[in-house]
Amino acid sequence: MALERTFSIIKPDATRRNLTGAINAMLEEAGLRIIAQRRIRMTRQQAETFYEVHKERPFYGDLVTFMTSGPVVVQVLEGEDAVALNRRVMGATNPEEADEGTIRKTHAESLEANSAHGSDSAENAAIEIAQFFSDDQIVG
Numbered sequence: 001m002a003l004e005r006t007f008s009i010i011k012p013d014a015t016r017r018n019l020t021g022a023i024n025a026m027l028e029e030a031g032l033r034i035i036a037q038r039r040i041r042m043t044r045q046q047a048e049t050f051y052e053v054h055k056e057r058p059f060y061g062d063l064v065t066f067m068t069s070g071p072v073v074v075q076v077l078e079g080e081d082a083v084a085l086n087r088r089v090m091g092a093t094n095p096e097e098a099d100e101g102t103i104r105k106t107h108a109e110s111l112e113a114n115s116a117h118g119s120d121s122a123e124n125a126a127i128e129i130a131q132f133f134s135d136d137q138i139v140g
């Protein structure tokens, strides 16, 4: 195991219900450290770029609309094995399949409005972090 960084988004369904603190508490309790964080309203361009890998999927258009529908909190998380650890804390993409006690099981509204995003690999984490943060904004 190694100290690692991952990228996280608290999505519009969660900020709308004032769940930023509740979700951050779950991340911190799991051993992840929030080393950068900013609340933003994503532009359409930012959301399209961020989810470009899903461009051909049928849910892409709705996903971009959802991600720009309200504020999000973009974050850099650090910890031992942070990519995998954050994915465990979030639970499965579909909240109906997520384990008890996970962020998505506890808070998500639907497959789309699933409260949180987390990078799926260290390589993608670096790309996603660089889209929203410069090195001097990350204080590890």
Ligand code: CMP
Pocket (backbone or CB within 6 Å): 054, 059, 063, 093, 111, 112, 113, 114, 116, 117, 118
């Ligand atoms: P996220 O982990 O941010 O990655 C892609 C997002 O697309 C996913 O969470 C969901 O918010 C959304 N989504 C909507 N429909 C689907 C689907 N059928 N499969 C996967 N992701 C979906």
